[in-house]
Amino acid sequence: MAVKQTDATSELPDRETSVAILERMLLIRRFEERAGEMYAKAKIGGFLHLCIGEEATIVGAVNAMRAEDYLMSTYREHGQAIARGTDPNNVMAELFGRVDGVSKGRGGSMHLFDWERRFLGGYGIVGGNLPLATGVALACDYRGTDDAIVCMFGDGASNQGTFGESMNLAALWKLPVVFMVINNQFGMGTSLERHSAVTDLSRKAEGFGVPGSRCDGMDVLDVHRVVGEALRKAREDRQPQLVEAVTYRFRGHSMADPEEYRTKDQVEEWRKRDPILVFKQRMADAGLITDDDYQALDEQAVKRVDAAVEFADNSPFPDLDSLYDDIYVYGDQVKGWYAVDERAPKPHRGEEERDAGDLAHELAEAGAAYAGAEYENDRQRHSGDDTFGTGEPAGETRDEEGGGD
């Protein structure tokens, strides 16, 4: 896998714009690093997928969108939310599972959502967001709007059946959608060459009638240029597009990744093309920024993230009474708990937690008791050693090893 060098063909924007781009990428980087730390300290539950290394791909693409456009992403989406303008406080609070999180603490890291900014998530099912994005594009078209959607997914997701199904319908119905494959070289621990017969992913949808283009995902300006043009074609010519951004994730797939599928040398080779440092150097060469300016921007990003952690820490966990709010299931599946199958003008029975049947309550309480016992066991296992060098009491840390998503 060759490391593509930046051609640096896209012109550098004015100082103010360039600083804003750098600022945003730095904020995402520092946010992700801190999220990793908070995960190790067990402040964050579930899984955590960091986008460190992919900042140019994210910021370049999001900056090419209009405010009215929609964005849909995968579980590796903290950066997308921040790039779209969601307050880092609410993103961190969601990671912490607190009520002030963007999804009221119910979604966690993989399910960020911000309707106001038309950020439609955060999606845990690999390839599951492609048909949904196609549906959103259909809605944009059906309502006669000028809006479009950018749907981001990984190289691994391009092997899902949903990829072909979505491309076909988008092309057939001439929908305003840009499918953006973030090729970070791996689907979990499987490299692109080992999981996809076609490795030029920009061409993978051609047979379905969706033309593609490729950008250097480590070059924020190149991404901006290519996604901007793809959005124009999707919006104005009603021709859906596939954009491949060639990038690399510097960290493991998730926090539970021993990274046995790649060498340190390979990671180091790609780190030489760190999208933030490369962009900073271009700005410095053009006389737009000094080392002191950069230092100040970095400190500002760190402070912003400090504030986000403090905010998240001070936000309460959702009330146990709200456990059954905003949840829809069919009545047959959980006894005494009804929702979508009983549409009526009045509040639905399942929307009142108190109406939930005994069984649902018992299950919830048993689950909470079980989680408490696990936590205690974990504390005892770690008591007395600072395994991860976090400087925190050992019981506050978690084991990062072991399989997982």
Ligand SMILES: Cc1ncc(C[n+]2csc(CCOP(=O)(O)OP(=O)(O)O)c2C)c(N)n1
């Ligand atoms: C349908 C489905 N199958 C399997 C998984 C488990 N899984 C989680 S992430 C992942 C790898 C996806 O890789 P890629 O699409 O390249 O995205 P990346 O993680 O590199 O951003 C897999 C297989 C899942 N979440 N959903």
